[in-house]
Amino acid sequence: MSGRPSPRLVLSCEHASHAVPAHLRERFGDDRMQALLASHRGYDLGALALARRLARALEAPLFAGTVTRLVVDLNRSPTNPRVFGAPVRDLDARERAALLRRYHAPHWARVGAHVARVIEAGDLALHVAVHSFTPRLDGHVRRTQIGLLYDPARPLERALCARWKRRLEAVAPHLRVRRNDPYEGRADGLPTALRRVHPADRYVGVELEVNQALLMGPTDARAAVSDALRATLAAVMTPTP
Template structure:
């Protein structure tokens, strides 16, 4: 029997920069910081919603600031808590985990597990990156992150990169850039628990200079991502049918 086509799951771990009321005092004097990449992934939540709606996929999206607790980091990561929340007492940090970290991660784990069990899960975790880091320009518009040791993830990213390259606009698409796909992330955690032939964990990284402009170029890129993602999924569907 041929394998079932993979079902899509979209997640957005750094979708917003909201600060819950009881923690607002902690962030006094940090309002400007909340508006930067350190507070959230700029422009990404609307893209995640658009892809989920366009493809009829479940969406898990967090809107609390990553400066409260980083939902995309492992439990023992040194960057799980920011310089604002790391000084809190251990009981307060545990409260943050119980209220925001664990519920979000469990929801994504449940959705991914259900889809993987039903045939296969293509998990697209959406993020953005700063155009410049430590004085060096990032020379990409999009990054597709995957684990090179998982052939289906590599195959998917190669196919998506090719379709994106064929679009008008001349998008610069790089694989495992500006970060390594096997680095600490939610998809990395899920790979440990789900088989490689049933779970693909792909991180889409968008250069923030494009959504910050919020003009025709951003609209063009969003439409292109949706169009090409549909194309790659259709190709796979035909191959396994």
């Protein structure tokens, strides 16, 4: 990343919480809904702890969601039909709009405002949105352990993720690191929305997806993954000679 504005890291964690607003708790009261809340459908297990470790180690701001994705999905645009979880889709338009105002709009505004300040200061905003994914979905075992999601049409994103992948494979060769897997980096979400606002040479948006098998395992294994991600992210942020 030599010859370019200095990168400044901004971390977010859209699916950090499985909290339910008090006035909606009766919709989540039975055992089935409680189990759903505690599962990968309620939030990204282990993602917030990882994001906090990265934020501390790299001295970066972290913006974390405060509501379960089963109420409002903070990684979908407000006009996406699936921005509301199934348990609340029958709410009337006024109630749904209130949920967007209370949870979705503030999160997007906080992240967006910080990114804008970085760019206005003449720096490069490196936005890493920290997520996790379930090891098995609909009976399919996901082999990827770390996914780096980006827009291939944006050269800095493509180059940074290629470099980050190489670094990860060098320090942790046992990990299966893939780009744009298990999801596509151009899918609807917060980084995609910010790409529409900021030029490709000033905003780099990457979604870091980590297999929950790595984040919910033994303490030493979790620490090893966190350390590998921290060290390699720091390395790719350092300008090359």
